[in-house]
Amino acid sequence: MKSKLLEHLAGIAFVTFALLAALWVITIASGTAQRKQQAGMERFGDLSFIDFNNPFERALLRDVINIYYPGRSDRNDSLYNAIVKYKQKEFADKLQETHVAEGLSLQKIIEILGMYVNFFIIFVLVMVLTYYGVQTMAVFRFAYKKRRALSPASSASRKIQRMVIDFLAGLGTLLLFCPAYVIAYSIRTEFNTDTVVFMVLLGVISNGVLITYANKFYSFLVAESRKGYVDTAIVKNMNAGYRFHSADGIPISSILNPVKKFKGHVFDHIFRNARFQYLSTIKEQASFLITGLIIIEMALNIHGHLNYEMLRQLLYKNYSIVVVMILLIFYTVKMTDIFTDYLIHRENMKYENTNQ
Amino acid sequence: MMKFIRSKDTRWLSIWVLSTLAVWIWDIVFLNKPALHKVFNGFFNTFIIAILVVVFTLILGWMVTVLLHALQSRTNRAPYLAVTFLMNLIRSIPQIVGILFAYVGITLLVAGSVITSKALVFIIMAISMSLFIFLELVDLMRDRIDHFTKLDFYSAMRVCGIPERRVVNFDILWKNSRLHIQNKLIAVLGYAVFLQCSVDFIISVGLSTEVNEVTLPTTLGSLLAKIDSKQDILAIGYTLTHPGYTGHLFFEHLQGMTVAFLIVFSLVSIYHIANGYAERHRL
Structure with a gap:
């Protein structure tokens, strides 16, 4: 665990250093560009005292140039025009940049941190719900398939019932695979899609996160159920039925319970072993989830959210702000990695009974 | 024929191809020509890029796996640690962020006329995407190598004087892991789309939008973002409260509906093909 923690911390330090270096380069580069732009005006001397919006002061400038360079009216006219044109451009640029150009001030950092806290809370909520959803869906599917294998449909009504269930499951799969923006735009006219609740819901059900990892968990369950210890446990009379309402089966309440326990049933061991394998995929799932949340915030243009703001700042070329936002997202991924490694380490300690 | 249909992967491949063909026929009849052309281009470009991503993922994944295996057995561990450290860093960047920045870079290069060839844009897009995907393949290949190096046949082959690179590349990865790699590549295709x-x-x-239109090739994603497609998708919401409007979706809102269907149905089909392939070969 120590070596892993060290590796994570080294990664955090490396990326922080690299991005801060990038921030420094960006600041220097924009300063140089600004100085280059100002250099054009410097050759005319210090004209900051002149109000170029005032026609009298403009006329005064023209007279001064004519007095300074007597008998060269053509050259003086072009010089005067160049100064006025430069000032007009400078004014227009400033006006254009007023709404879009932003620096990294303390106020901006506080604003970004506020958005980040919001993003982090949504991420944790979606992660917890997905963790629950993945296990519940996989266990339900496993139990359902087992039931189906043990009691094949004999009557026509049973066959129709199963076909209907399969059809609904197919429709559900189609929905779960929809990218977030397809779902959101489909219902945007009827529902307010800019709420946090909707974002959390969309994060859980869209982009294929839930179905992909539920399928992974299901394959872990299937692989575990084929192992020898399961047969041994069945021979030793552990409960092995998969009906929802029978004494030796799996009650629905146990499947829906956030802390899943199936006491006295062989499935309890299958589930615990499968969950241990699933822990190692949480890192991957978290990264996929963050990708999904970024897609949701960016694609739906949800104002005031971290990733939409990042896209906006990228468009306005405020790279210093973008760098800070990327750094925060990177820290979130790393925090999840460290937490997952800790969970795996704790589980390992439980089974191996060592102090590695 | 029955065997072909009974296997989940081939069955879903047929369903995917036939459904896509049915949608094309419907579109040829009911969708206007310019929109049809755009949808066709978008579909074609999306899958060309996705296939290129698969190819580059395979090349990158194989190269890095072999490199890591070679570095791992060295006494000097520093290069191995450096490469794994870099890989973990790439893993820590959400793929969408990495790809987004790569695409913005490509847009700037195209806008600045540094890249002029359309084929080159496709290749660079695919490479930048595979950079953030290939790690999954590396993990799989390394797991396979680790598994086989623990078995007797590895030591036996080494004792027989067979070079390690042949054992790893040919006997482990090609002969014994080809199906696993193919299954992963099918999943990569879906993820790339x-x-x-x-x-x-x-x-x-x-x-x-204007910059994107000029610089990046039309794909299903960029087509869906167009205002006419978005309005078509918004019409689905209207249908939820006005079911009588459903019929209009398949005639008046065909562009958006086709694009959304092609994206979602392709993802579902590829998912089922990958699962079916794994089931058929007991992976």
């Missing part, structure tokens, strides 16, 4: 569509949608909605 998803990421491609998402990034293009984000760029088209969030960044300048």
Whole structure:
């Protein structure tokens, strides 16, 4: 665990250093560009005292140039025009940049941190719900398939019932695979899609996160159920039925319970072993989830959210702000990695009974 | 024929191809020509890029796996640690962020006329996407190598004087892991389609649409972001409260409906093909 923690911390330090270096380069580069732009005006001397919006002061400038360079009216006219044109451009640029150009001030950092806290809370909520959803869906599917294998449909009504269930499951799969923006735009006219609740819901059900990892968990369950210890446990009379309402089966309440326990049933061991394998995929799932949340915030243009703001700042070329936002997202991924490694380490300690 | 249909992967492959063909026929009849042309281009470009991503993922994945295996057995561990450290760093960057920045870079290069060839744009897009996907393949290949190096046949082959590179490349990866790699590559195809569509949608909605149109090839994602497609998708919401409007979706809102269907149905089909392939070969 120590070596892993060290590796994570080294990664955090490396990326922080690299991005801060990038921030420094960006600041220097924009300063140089600004100085280059100002250099054009410097050759005319210090004209900051002149109000170029005032026609009298403009006329005064023209007279001064004519007095300074007597008998060269053509050259003086072009010089005067160049100064006025430069000032007009400078004014227009400033006006254009007023709404879009932003620096990294303390106020901006506080604003970004506020958005980040919001993003982090949504991420944790979606992660917890997905963790629950993945296990519940996989266990339900496993139990359902087992039931189906043990009691094949004999009557026509049973066959129709199963076909209907399969059809609904197919429709559900189609929905779960929809990218977030397809779902959101489909219902945007009827529902307010800019709420946090909707974002959390969309994060859980869209982009294929839930179905992909539920399928992974299901394959872990299937692989575990084929192992020898399961047969041994069945021979030793552990409960092995998969009906929802029978004494030796799996009650629905146990499947829906956030802390899943199936006491006295062989499935309890299958589930615990499968969950241990699933822990190692949480890192991957978290990264996929963050990708999904970024897609949701960016694609739906949800104002005031971290990733939409990042896209906006990228468009306005405020790279210093973008760098800070990327750094925060990177820290979130790393925090999840460290937490997952800790969970795996704790589980390992439980089974191996060592102090590695 | 029955065997072909009974296998989940081939069955879903047929369903995917036939459904896509049915949608094309419907579109040829009912969708106007310019929109049809755009949808066809978008579909074609999306899958060309996704297939290129698969190819580059395979090349990158194989190269890095072999490199890591060679570095791992060295006494000097520093290069191995450096490469794994770099890989973990790439893993820590959410794919969408990495790809988004790569695409913005490509847009700037194209806008600045540094890249002029369309084929080159496709290749660079595919490489930048595979950079954030290939790690999954590396993990799989390394797991396979680790598994086989623990078995007797590895030591036996080494004792027989067979070079390690042949054992790893040919006997482990090609002969004994080909099916696993193929299964992963099918999944990568689906993931590439998803990421491609998402990034293009984000760029088209969030960044300048005009720049995107000029610089990046049309894909299903960028087509969906167009205002006419978005209005078509919004019509689905209207149908939820006005079911009588359903019929109009398949005639008046065909562009958006086709694009959304092609994205979602392709993702579902590829998912089922990958699962079916794994089931058929007991992976």
